[in-house]
Amino acid sequence: TDFDSSPVTDDVLRIKNVEAIKRSIRNIVLTNKGERPFNPIFGSNIKAFLFENASPFIKYVLAREIEDSIRNFEPRASEIKCKITGRLDANELIADVSFTPINSTQSVRVNLILERSR
DSSP: OOOOBOTTTOSBOOOOHHHHHHHHHHHHHHSBTTOSTTOTTOSBOHHHHTTSOOOHHHHHHHHHHHHHHHHHHOTTEEEEEEEEEEEGGGTEEEEEEEEEETTOOSOEEEEEEEOOOO
16 A cells, blocks of 8 residues: 655545545455454455365355445445456465446456465
8 A cells, every 4th residue: 555645735645536446345355244343244255265165166156255245335336247267276366356437437457366364
């Protein structure tokens, strides 16, 4: 995370527009459900799926879980699609999330690295 400062106010710059949506999506996907105090339904359960046996079905379930969690918690994104690439047995998964910001026609992509943590 960059903490660039504003030349006028010398305060930290805020992220705006597409970059704010990208960061929000990253936070939603990488936060476990129950991890946020006072908001136990926020986030996704992808880390639980990363410890399952390696199969193509797990990639499908991960993609659907990511899409559902973004639909539930990010109202600024529409037309959400996720594709999981990499090898689950080698701990090399990348979620390629594409979405269209509301009031825009241009599609935006975010790549998220999914890894097991112990």
